[in-house]
Amino acid sequence: MLEDIVDSAAPGAGFNRAWTRVLDAGQLTLGLMTPLARARDAEADFALETGLAALAAAAPNVAIGTAAAVLPLRHPLHLSKAAWSLDRFSGGRLILGLGSGDRPEEFAAFGAAAAPEILFRERWLLLRAALAPDHEVLADAAARAALLEATGGFIPHPAPARRIPMIAVGSARQSLQWIAAHADAWATYHREEARQQGRIALWQRALDERAGGMRKPFVQSLQLELLDDPDAPAEPLELGLRAGRRALLGYFERMAALGVAHMLLNLQGARPVADQLEELGADVLPHLRKNR
Secondary structure (H helix, E strand, O other), X not given: OHHXXXXXXXXXXXXXXXXXXXXXXXXXXXXXXXXXXXXXOHHHOXXXXXXXXXXXXXXXXXXXXXXXXEHHHOOHHHHHHHHHHHHHHOXXXXXXXXXXXXXXXXXXXXXXXXXXXXXXXXXXXXXXXXXXXXXXXXXXXXXXXXXHHHHOOOOOOOOOOOOOOEEEEOOOOOOHHHHHHHOOEEEEOOOOHHHHHHXXXXXXXXXXXXXXXXXXXXXXXXXXXXXXXXXXXXXXXXXXXXXXXXXXXXXXXXXXXXOOOEEEEEEOOOOOHHHHHHHHHHHHHHHHHXXX
16 A cells, blocks of 8 residues: 555656645645554554655655654654654655554553653643744743753754644644644544534634634544445445545535545555545546635
């Protein structure tokens, strides 16, 4: 599957972003979860940074991202060095998705003594300070002081040339108000359309309360089986749907109208991934671009 996604990012193939775990479609952007994103896959036995570097080199036209790095299990200074390096090597194409993790056995194995929600908040703030570009450093002396205190006075790497986007994935064990105040976007899961509309309204309210009304993207993941019959109706899957392309297009257009800015697709099913990608590029993305 990874090779299929790299091929889909080639010039002329119709896609121009991808992540591990984005494809520009105009009114709604679409992303692909590669095998690097699914730690239980035998194919996914790569170190995260190594896999992302290989993907960035093999597909120079795409953005790369994590969905998500488990922040309570990673030292924020190690992660900031990796993120800074990946962003520089890729020419400013990194998007850093961060989650709190959901497997207690992993917290024990990594010796995480504090509660994951506390570790997530503390490490997020330190990571954001370490990855701040120069103009943000000058504007937030307290964050810089906290970074210097945590490092004993040294700077782990030069300031990045741009603000590297940091996205909260899932609830991250935080309130939506905290996410609205600190994250550059919020990524959550597929829900039935009326329920998702309610989550979007909650997100917009949190932005009004804690982000001064700044419009930060609402991102949704989608487990997708694109059927070879273009007229097949949509049927529910766990955290997603199975559909032909016409029903899928209608779904994308409705979700964009509700306020979903980006959709992360996890392709599955018996139909080869390469065939699903080809149809998405040839028959779905052009329609979304036309309607933007």
